[in-house]
Amino acid sequence: MHFTDVALGAAPTKEIAWPSPMTTHNKQQLLSLVIPVYNEEDVIPALLPQLVQALQDVDIEHEIIVVDDGSSDGTWKLLCDAAHRRSDISLLRLSRNFGKEAAIMAGLRECTGDAAIVLDADLQHPPRMLVEMTEQWLQGDVDIIHAVKSDDHNAPTMDRVTSHWFGRLFRRMTGYEIRGATDYKLLDRRVIDVLNELQDYNLFFRGTTLWLGFRHRNIYFELGNRRGGQSKWTPMSRLRLGITAITSFTALPLHLMTVVGLISFLFAIVMGVHTLYNKISGVAVEGFTTVILLLLIFGSLITLSLGVIGAYLSKIHDEVRDRPRYLIAEEVLRDREQAD
Ligand code: UDP
Ligand code: MG
Secondary structure: OOHHHHHHOOOOOOOOOOOOOOOOOOOOOEEEEEEEEOOOOOOHHHHHHHHHHHHHOOOOEEEEEEEEOOOOOOHHHHHHHHHHHOOOEEEEEEOOOOOHHHHHHHHHHHOOOOEEEEOOOOOOOOOOHHHHHHHHHHOOOOOEEEEEEEEOOOOOHHHHHHHHHHHHHHHHHHOOOOOOEEEEEEEEHHHHHHHHHOOOOOOOHHHHHHHHOOOEEEEEEEOOOOOOOOOOOOHHHHHHHHHHHHHHHOOHHHHHHHHHHHHHHHHHHHHHHHHHHHHHOOOOOOHHHHHHHHHHHHHHHHHHHHHHHHHHHHHHHHHHHOOOOOOEEEEEOOOHHHHO
């Protein structure tokens, strides 16, 4: 076709009715559940039956992959008992506590499903939503389903406030909205494959799955109560995840340091001219207080800048060492031949 054909022909319709490229799903497809667990002996006995119950309402084959992120309580034993009884459960045991993101990535690498749903073990992510997520995916027009908290009044106040403000800061800096975002997500196989290709040592799962794009949508849920045990996050581990999130998504803090440096420079020029003028005109400068204040202000700014540079440097260090994100100490894999 020549361009003139288009120019002279009838006005193109607004929507092009291409044949649907959508994948067709059927009962032969496999859904993987990926669950990171760390010292969850109090919730495992409630979790597994609820998952199995929810999966009965999903018209698809499934496997459950539980990744023990270096638990020191009876979690692994409980999991082994469960895997012994059920052929749909596979287990990975990391060699130590590598953190939730690493545990999720270990599970995603191991899973063989046409789609995977990642969810927490403590039943704060309601298993009944598995049905809705899977049904939506089976329609074939979505690759990622993000389960978003519509209400998090069950979370501790401090966590709510910090995650709200961090979410605002993150959106300002990166353009990605993570307020309400959770790690409860359905990922199509092609998304899982792309994620597995990523080499990032420091990965912020919640943000990276947004960054990936693909055909995605949100579904909303009310965050449940933790079924037992305690949150595994300490203020320190939250701070670490926050630093990982920002450093892996934007270099803006580094650029801000340059801006602060420029402003300080302008301030220094004004102060310098003023001081010289006073000296030349013979007016004694009120020196001591000014010097102390300037030392404190610029000392803090320089230390702060070094801290920001240090944060990026340590992340770069993590990446160039090229160490594996996690190490697997033990695995109990379902008999795929038998199960298929
Ligand atoms: N988790 C993990 N490794 C960790 C910390 C947590 O695998 O180092 C798991 C934990 O067992 C749970 C999920 O990540 O299944 C969410 O953790 P938690 O409920 O403590 O987080 P919160 O809901 O308080 O954000
Ligand atoms: Mg929780």
